[in-house]
Amino acid sequence: MIGPLTQISRTEHLPARIAAQFAQQIQEGDLKPGDRLPTENEMSKNFGVSRTVIREAIAQLRNEGMIETRQGVGAFVIGRPTRHIRLDDRRKMDPHGFRDLFQLRVPLEIEAAGLAATYHRAEHLRQLDEALQRMKVTDDGAGDGIIADLDFHRAIAAATGNDYFVQFLGAVSDRILQTIVESRERIRLDEIVAIVNREHTELRDAIAARDPVRARAAMRTHMVGSAERIALRLEFYL
Amino acid sequence: MIGPLTQISRTEHLPARIAAQFAQQIQEGDLKPGDRLPTENEMSKNFGVSRTVIREAIAQLRNEGMIETRQGVGAFVIGRPTRHIRLDDRRKMDPHGFRDLFQLRVPLEIEAAGLAATYHRAEHLRQLDEALQRMKVTDDGAGDGIIADLDFHRAIAAATGNDYFVQFLGAVSDRILQTIVESRERIRLDEIVAIVNREHTELRDAIAARDPVRARAAMRTHMVGSAERIALRLEFYL
DNA sequence: AGTTTTCAGGTTATCAGACAATCATATGAA
DNA sequence: TTCATATGATTGTCTGATAACCTGAAAACT
Incomplete structure (x- = not known):
């Protein structure tokens, strides 16, 4: 069985790539503030990676202030994006x-x-x-x-x-x-x-x-x- | 056997607290650029938490640009710290x-x-x-x-x-x-x-x-x- | 009826152990 | 010496399980 094309092919850090994918969806408005992300198990299945990787990706997005997680409830896109300043490379x-x-x-x-x-x-x-x-x-x-x-x-x-x-x-x-x-x-x-x-x-x-x-x-x-x-x-x- | 006092007591997110602890050590100079952090297993034992938590803490520090990890080698304090700017809450x-x-x-x-x-x-x-x-x-x-x-x-x-x-x-x-x-x-x-x-x-x-x-x-x-x-x-x- | 308590299900947080991938170093052969 | 190989250590990923927590509905009570 061949997975869907959206699956992550591994040439680099998995969590970073998954986080980037969600970050893009948020930036482009596909995911609006307040929206709930899929559960970790769903993502794990959809991306074809373990839950560990998913959790690390989510943790990254949380650290960057893009999403917020509530135990027992889910992960949500943050309302007012805390303005982080970054000097891009x-x-x-x-x-x-x-x-x-x-x-x-x-x-x-x-x-x-x-x-x-x-x-x-x-x-x-x-x-x-x-x-x-x-x-x-x-x-x-x-x-x-x-x-x-x-x-x-x-x-x-x-x-x-x-x-x-x-x-x-x-x-x-x-x-x-x-x-x-x-x-x-x-x-x-x-x-x-x-x-x-x-x-x-x-x-x-x-x-x-x-x-x-x-x-x-x-x-x-x-x-x-x-x-x-x-x-x-x-x-x-x- | 009673663990040492430095252990993390759990009232909040474990990874964030451990990351903050290391961030402080770096900021205060206890950990200088180039220094190697303990291995994940050591930290896991010292802090009395699972390796998962340690890994999330390390991932956070890596995202903030404070440390760098190399597979098979270890985690190192980055040379040029904090090109990220954060307005703390x-x-x-x-x-x-x-x-x-x-x-x-x-x-x-x-x-x-x-x-x-x-x-x-x-x-x-x-x-x-x-x-x-x-x-x-x-x-x-x-x-x-x-x-x-x-x-x-x-x-x-x-x-x-x-x-x-x-x-x-x-x-x-x-x-x-x-x-x-x-x-x-x-x-x-x-x-x-x-x-x-x-x-x-x-x-x-x-x-x-x-x-x-x-x-x-x-x-x-x-x-x-x-x-x-x-x-x-x-x-x-x- | 209206309010509180309890319960069940789902979700994230953490744990434990294993295997894979990668790197540094030691070891041995040429 | 120099190069190839083996070996051990460490991070990266996987799997499955348990704990903590929240939501909503059923149940019990007033």
């Missing part, structure tokens, strides 16, 4: 998407600089100096320098005292630097590194001086410079 | 977390206003006007007015032409408005609604005029006003 190399990402980063970094100047504590200054030191030591721009750069900005985000900035900026700038590293492995940082260090130092001093306006200006300058260095055309109104 | 009512969320929203909204002024198209203006109209019609501040308000800001995000702004601002302001609605069901909007309408109209006109500086200023005014209306103390440097 798809547009990683897309230059347009890259510009969009940078465009998003700029205001966050500037605001973070201002808040960091206001709210930072001694430990944050220590983190900033530590990252600065590492950037100056490692003349090699490619490897540790990039990581130290990332840590420097991460420290600024931490200094805001606002965990959302840590999360958002962490994800965004992490993704940006990753793309840079991947696309231009051999970027010539030798001449640039001095400029970046100067900008970072000014940024650090402005924060240490608890001067939000100066910190914001410094970060703005740094962002403009960064954009130019990677040949990005952006608008800066302030 | 935990701090929903926490006034401090609420301020943090608003603090994050401000620069995004201002930047979005500037970009919208530059990049908007005819359809976006139509969306703005439509939402504005709905807000003016429904004097009832509580119900549809809030939704129209959200749609207005959503339209601005869309007008940037940058999908990241749509995603990020959508998630953030959605969460903010949700909290407002939940906490102050009976907020007196009657006197306020006129002011909000005026601010929105100015915002719309600035965008329509393709004047980024004016749009940013209008949004800044709007944000300051919003913060005051919900009795939030924020810093505004620009």
Whole structure:
């Protein structure tokens, strides 16, 4: 007996594929909020896989906030989809998407600089100096320098005292630097590194001086410079 | 034989709790990137639950991008953690977390206003006007007015032409408005609604005029006003 | 009649054990 | 040394069973 064509052929993780199938049905509106999914046993029979796999697929959808399960009742498509934010891997190399990402980063970094100047504590200054030191030591721009750069900005985000900035900026700038590293492995940082260090130092001093306006200006300058260095055309109104 | 105290007592979903425990260990640095987690059988014994539960917990962490599993080898803490961003439900009512969320929203909204002024198209203006109209019609501040308000800001995000702004601002302001609605069901909007309408109209006109500086200023005014209306103390440097 | 209690069936949650697929390493042959 | 093979460990999947829980209807009671 040959199963129907909708059955899952196995070249990859079964649960992920089944979850994707249901996610698509929800996205396309075939399954509307409030609708009940088939029982696990039914799915198990229909897809030709064990209930274990079905359960893992459902658990995945539940974690993503698309469905809700009630013991003894069933699984239901969630009403108001909790907005999860995800930086898709798809547009990683897309230059347009890259510009969009940078465009998003700029205001966050500037605001973070201002808040960091206001709210930072001694430990944050220590983190900033530590990252600065590492950037100056490692003349090699490619490897540790990039990581130290990332840590420097991460420290600024931490200094805001606002965990959302840590999360958002962490994800965004992490993704940006990753793309840079991947696309231009051999970027010539030798001449640039001095400029970046100067900008970072000014940024650090402005924060240490608890001067939000100066910190914001410094970060703005740094962002403009960064954009130019990677040949990005952006608008800066302030 | 009595099990150790670290065992999971069951009042809630087992997999979620175990996943949270490991997530915490990763966040706090007890488990560093590259570290290998115990085998499923070991965890099963240590936690006193079946391997099914352990597997679901691991699957959850994998979906969140915190760990990676390799068949025949084990589960490892991922190198670059959390490119996923989550707005936890935990701090929903926490006034401090609420301020943090608003603090994050401000620069995004201002930047979005500037970009919208530059990049908007005819359809976006139509969306703005439509939402504005709905807000003016429904004097009832509580119900549809809030939704129209959200749609207005959503339209601005869309007008940037940058999908990241749509995603990020959508998630953030959605969460903010949700909290407002939940906490102050009976907020007196009657006197306020006129002011909000005026601010929105100015915002719309600035965008329509393709004047980024004016749009940013209008949004800044709007944000300051919003913060005051919900009795939030924020810093505004620009 | 109207209300509460009890029961039966279905569904998800968890458990237990087994086998399959895959990988890392040790072992042995060339 | 270098390559092929065997072996053990670990995750992936399967199967069947039991527990916890919910819904709705029948039964018992007022």
